[in-house]
Structures are given as C-alpha cells and as structure tokens.
Amino acid sequence: MxxxxxxxxxxxxxxxxxxxxxxxxxxxxxxxxxxxxxxxxxxxxxxxxxxxxxxxxxxxxxxxxxxxxxxxxxxxxxxxxxxxxxxxxxxxxxxxxxxxxxxxxxxxxxxxxxxxxxxxxxxxxxAGRPVASGAPSWDVGDVTVKAREGFFVGLDEVEALSQHPSPESAVICALRGSEYDKGHIPHSSSLPYPSLLADDGTVDLARARAAAAGLEGLEGRVVLYCGGAINAAGLALALTEGGLPIERVTLYDGSLSEWKADPARPLIRTIPVD
Structure with missing residues (x-):
C-alpha cells in the first residue's frame, strides 16, 4: 500500500x-x-x-x-x-x-x-492548483491513538550496534554525503534521502526500489538516523515506497542531536578520496 x-x-x-x-x-x-x-x-x-x-x-x-x-x-x-x-x-x-x-x-x-x-x-x-491564505476554521477532532512498538529505537540499542554491528541489521545515515563525511555513528552507512528524490522533489520510485532491494537480505531491522530524525523519516517513506516493509524500519529519534551531546561517543569522520 x-x-x-x-x-x-x-x-x-x-x-x-x-x-x-x-x-x-x-x-x-x-x-x-x-x-x-x-x-x-x-x-x-x-x-x-x-x-x-x-x-x-x-x-x-x-x-x-x-x-x-x-x-x-x-x-x-x-x-x-x-x-x-x-x-x-x-x-x-x-x-x-x-x-x-x-x-x-x-x-x-x-x-x-x-x-x-x-x-x-x-x-x-x-500543476496550476489554487492556493489560499489566512487560516480556515474546523471542528476539534475525536481521534484516539495508541502507540505502536518498533517505530523508534533508543540510544542504548544504537550504541550496541555501533560497538557490535550485526550482519542482519543496518544503521543508515540519511544526511547528504558531505554531512555523513563530517561525522557519523560508527558502523553506519550512508544513504542520503535527497538521493532518492527526482529533480521536481517527488520520490524517484526507481531509485527507491533499488535502495530497498539492497536491504532485502537483512533479517533484522534497518535503523535510520540523521541530524534530528527528519531526513530519516523521509528516507523511511522512500524505502517503504520502494518495497521495504515498514515493520523492518525504525528511526533513531535522538539521531546525531543526541549522539553528539556526549563528547565521549565516537564519531567517524571520512576523508573524501579525490
């Protein structure tokens, strides 16, 4: 769906x-x-x-x-x-x-x-559709929510994966490659969310499917992070549109905002090769 x-x-x-x-x-x-x-x-x-x-x-x-x-x-x-x-x-x-x-x-x-x-x-x-200004009025809703498990992962699990990576799981940074090079969580790989967008800002489904296919062999979860779990959410959307089941995806909500708050936590800095 x-x-x-x-x-x-x-x-x-x-x-x-x-x-x-x-x-x-x-x-x-x-x-x-x-x-x-x-x-x-x-x-x-x-x-x-x-x-x-x-x-x-x-x-x-x-x-x-x-x-x-x-x-x-x-x-x-x-x-x-x-x-x-x-x-x-x-x-x-x-x-x-x-x-x-x-x-x-x-x-x-x-x-x-x-x-x-x-x-x-x-x-x-x-597309030539109209826009409006100001703010409309609406009725207060009545929705009832219940938190589902597995959509977010905490610092402890990410720290464990950074120290003892699992061949069945992946930790992926959704920031642009230049930002990933400046400092990323150990044993995490780079898959920039912007790389899965077409020039017009829509999701490029061909790229999304290719990226999702590259993760299909994993039996564990795919942990996504960025600076503040925003680009990570974009990447989650693109990967699920590409065919990766949503139950296989989770966000590290603290992302680098939390990770970098403690200078003792290691960051890997990549030196680009010309």
Missing amino acids: TSLISVSQLAALETGDLVVLDASIRRSDTGYESGLAEYTEKHVPGARFADLFTEFSDASGSFAFAAPGAEQFQAAARRVGVFQDSTVVVYDRLSGAWAARLWWLFTAFGIDRVFVLDGGLAAWEA
Missing part, C-alpha cells in the same frame, strides 16, 4: 473526512523556525497548520523534534481536526522530509489513513 498521494489524487478526494495538514518549517540562516507565517501567506486550500516545533514534538525533550507521547500527540491531532475516520494528507514546502516526519508519527500512533503529498506544495503549484 502506498503512502504517497499525487496532486491529482488529492484534488479528486472528497472533502468530507479529509484533513490536509501543512507541516512546513522555515529554513533560515540560524537554523529552522516555525513555518506558520509561510502557511498563513500561502497553503493548499483547506489545509491546517501542524506545528512540528511544539504540538507535534516534545518541546521539553533533550533534543530537537523529539517524538511526543501518546497523550500529547492525540491532543495535537484532535486540535487540527483529525477524527477517527479521517483521511490525513500531509505536505511541506521543502524536501518532503517534514511531511514524512508527521506521516511517521501518525503511523506510529496507529493512524493508517495518512498520506504524503508527493512533491509537496511545489508540486501543487506547478
């Missing part, structure tokens, strides 16, 4: 039980900021803003964008109008990784009717 939805498919959906969420984040010279201002200026008509800085992340966590608990996530999902029978479509205006992060969270909390708009807002506009 695909978790991607095209612009034409989204445009054809009935609006009755549809919830469209804008998970945009603003990228600035100092890092990342809330995308609320950009959402208010321009969004898919009817979309609601899903705040990954506060409501859909644990702001009290020890690292940025930490996954919220079930109670917080349920309250956040209800506030953006998600009901028990809702179909949720998520998008962003960057690489799609932020939308994928929200997709991963919804799935991890037991909501399966959630999709990512392939190509995001850029694809919507490129």
Whole structure:
C-alpha cells in the first residue's frame, strides 16, 4: 500500500473526512523556525497548520523534534481536526522530509489513513492548483491513538550496534554525503534521502526500489538516523515506497542531536578520496 498521494489524487478526494495538514518549517540562516507565517501567506486550500516545533514534538525533550507521547500527540491531532475516520494528507514546502516526519508519527500512533503529498506544495503549484491564505476554521477532532512498538529505537540499542554491528541489521545515515563525511555513528552507512528524490522533489520510485532491494537480505531491522530524525523519516517513506516493509524500519529519534551531546561517543569522520 502506498503512502504517497499525487496532486491529482488529492484534488479528486472528497472533502468530507479529509484533513490536509501543512507541516512546513522555515529554513533560515540560524537554523529552522516555525513555518506558520509561510502557511498563513500561502497553503493548499483547506489545509491546517501542524506545528512540528511544539504540538507535534516534545518541546521539553533533550533534543530537537523529539517524538511526543501518546497523550500529547492525540491532543495535537484532535486540535487540527483529525477524527477517527479521517483521511490525513500531509505536505511541506521543502524536501518532503517534514511531511514524512508527521506521516511517521501518525503511523506510529496507529493512524493508517495518512498520506504524503508527493512533491509537496511545489508540486501543487506547478500543476496550476489554487492556493489560499489566512487560516480556515474546523471542528476539534475525536481521534484516539495508541502507540505502536518498533517505530523508534533508543540510544542504548544504537550504541550496541555501533560497538557490535550485526550482519542482519543496518544503521543508515540519511544526511547528504558531505554531512555523513563530517561525522557519523560508527558502523553506519550512508544513504542520503535527497538521493532518492527526482529533480521536481517527488520520490524517484526507481531509485527507491533499488535502495530497498539492497536491504532485502537483512533479517533484522534497518535503523535510520540523521541530524534530528527528519531526513530519516523521509528516507523511511522512500524505502517503504520502494518495497521495504515498514515493520523492518525504525528511526533513531535522538539521531546525531543526541549522539553528539556526549563528547565521549565516537564519531567517524571520512576523508573524501579525490
């Protein structure tokens, strides 16, 4: 079952039980900021803003964008109008990784009717679809969530794999190769999420299938990480679209934000060969 939805498919959906969420984040010279201002200026008509800085992340966590608990996530999902029978479509205006992060969270909390708009807002506009400004009104939802096991992995397991790698498992960094070279978890390999995207920002299914096929022989889990488990979520989406079963994939939620917090934890720095 695909978790991607095209612009034409989204445009054809009935609006009755549809919830469209804008998970945009603003990228600035100092890092990342809330995308609320950009959402208010321009969004898919009817979309609601899903705040990954506060409501859909644990702001009290020890690292940025930490996954919220079930109670917080349920309250956040209800506030953006998600009901028990809702179909949720998520998008962003960057690489799609932020939308994928929200997709991963919804799935991890037991909501399966959630999709990512392939190509995001850029694809919507490129297809000549209208945009809206301001913010629509909606009813508070009633969705009930329950955390599923296996969607996130903690520091202890990743440390164990970094010290004693298993031939049946893989730890993969979803950052760009240049970032991987600057420092990565020992015994982890590189598979940049951007490398599985086409020029228009949609998921390149041929590349995704090839990447997923390369992991099919593993019997254990594929652990994905990046700087803050955002690109890792994008990679999870691409790999599952490529055919890797979702139950085989897990995110190291702390990623390098947590790993690098302790200078005693080793980082492998790669010197590129000319």
